[in-house]
Amino acid sequence: MTTILVTGGTGVLGRHVTERLRAAGHDVRVLSRHAPPYAVDLREGGSALDAAVTGVDTVVHCASSPRGGDEKAARNLIAAARRAGVGHLVFISIVGVDRVPYGYYRSKLAVERLVEESGIGWTVLRATQFHDLVLTVLQALAKLPVVLLSARVKDQPVEVTEVAARLSELAQGAPAGRVEDMAGPEVRTFDSLARAYLGATGRRRAVVKVPLRGAAYRAFRAGGHLAPDRAVGTVTFDEFLRERFAAGVTQR
Numbered sequence: 001m002t003t004i005l006v007t008g009g010t011g012v013l014g015r016h017v018t019e020r021l022r023a024a025g026h027d028v029r030v031l032s033r034h035a036p037p038y039a040v041d042l043r044e045g046g047s048a049l050d051a052a053v054t055g056v057d058t059v060v061h062c063a064s065s066p067r068g069g070d071e072k073a074a075r076n077l078i079a080a081a082r083r084a085g086v087g088h089l090v091f092i093s094i095v096g097v098d099r100v101p102y103g104y105y106r107s108k109l110a111v112e113r114l115v116e117e118s119g120i121g122w123t124v125l126r127a128t129q130f131h132d133l134v135l136t137v138l139q140a141l142a143k144l145p146v147v148l149l150s151a152r153v154k155d156q157p158v159e160v161t162e163v164a165a166r167l168s169e170l171a172q173g174a175p176a177g178r179v180e181d182m183a184g185p186e187v188r189t190f191d192s193l194a195r196a197y198l199g200a201t202g203r204r205r206a207v208v209k210v211p212l213r214g215a216a217y218r219a220f221r222a223g224g225h226l227a228p229d230r231a232v233g234t235v236t237f238d239e240f241l242r243e244r245f246a247a248g249v250t251q252r
């Protein structure tokens with residue numbers, strides 16, 4: 001049995017990772033700002049963070065906030081992990097963080113560098129967008145009578161439970177460095193994903209494609225966030241929607 005700390009273990013990905021590692025018989029600690037007994041804000045660190053990593057063999061770093069602070073959080077986590085003699089640091093990143101000049105992606109890339117240079121054995125897995133994230137975005141866009149989408153942007157969403165299975169497998173192995181990217185089974189236009197969502201939830205909305213400007217948008221349009229040659233996920237967005245919006249489920 002290994003003692004494993006999952007940062008962000010209450011999040012969309014982290015809770016599946018936690019479940020899998022516990023099912024495999026490991027002693028798993030969950031850290032987030034609101035998860036006692038390891039309620040820690042990684043951006044602040046301190047003695048609570050030291051207590052969380054003491055006696056830990058492996059850290060799976062899933063905690064993140066697109067609102068900022070990820071680099072500070074990673075520095076604190078790495079420093080505490082080094083002090084505690086952690087043997088393996090596993091980090092989940094995003095496909096294309098080195099190709100798409102988007103603020104959140106830049107900070108993910110910076111954290112990858114910190115992990116690589118941490119002096120701790122490390123593994124980094126990059127994944128494409130989770131179906132849940134695409135759904136959240138579409139739910140927000142569909143609050144308006146017209147769904148406004150970036151024109152000519154595609155996505156290759158992946159099922160989070162499949163990413164959790166891979167990440168858990170990596171966490172139970174030896175440090176592997178940067179492993180092959182993990183992407184969903186289909187590359188689809190964003191408007192086709194939106195129409196699938198509208199169909200699955202019985203909503204009627206016009207879908208309007210809006211051209212956007214800027215380097216990040218150009219890089220997304222060029223598919224910098226996709227990995228068609230790494231389409232290893234098996235669950236499609238349509239299957240995810242069918243499961244999520246099966247008869248009787250009303251939360252839309």
Ligand SMILES: NC(=O)c1ccc[n+]([C@@H]2O[C@H](COP(=O)([O-])OP(=O)(O)OC[C@H]3O[C@@H](n4cnc5c(N)ncnc54)[C@H](OP(=O)(O)O)[C@@H]3O)[C@@H](O)[C@H]2O)c1
Nearest residue numbers: 008010011012013032033034041042063064128129130133
């Ligand atoms: N979503 C995607 O499509 C996607 C795709 C590829 C990779 N990823 C990566 O996968 C990871 C998890 O994503 P997710 O969608 O599962 O995220 P999520 O659902 O937003 O969960 C984030 C987790 O991090 C914790 N957290 C945030 N800020 C923290 C802080 N300062 N200190 C301690 N804990 C903190 C949150 O808990 P509290 O709020 O309680 O602190 C929560 O448990 C991220 O690194 C993300 O970049 C995501």
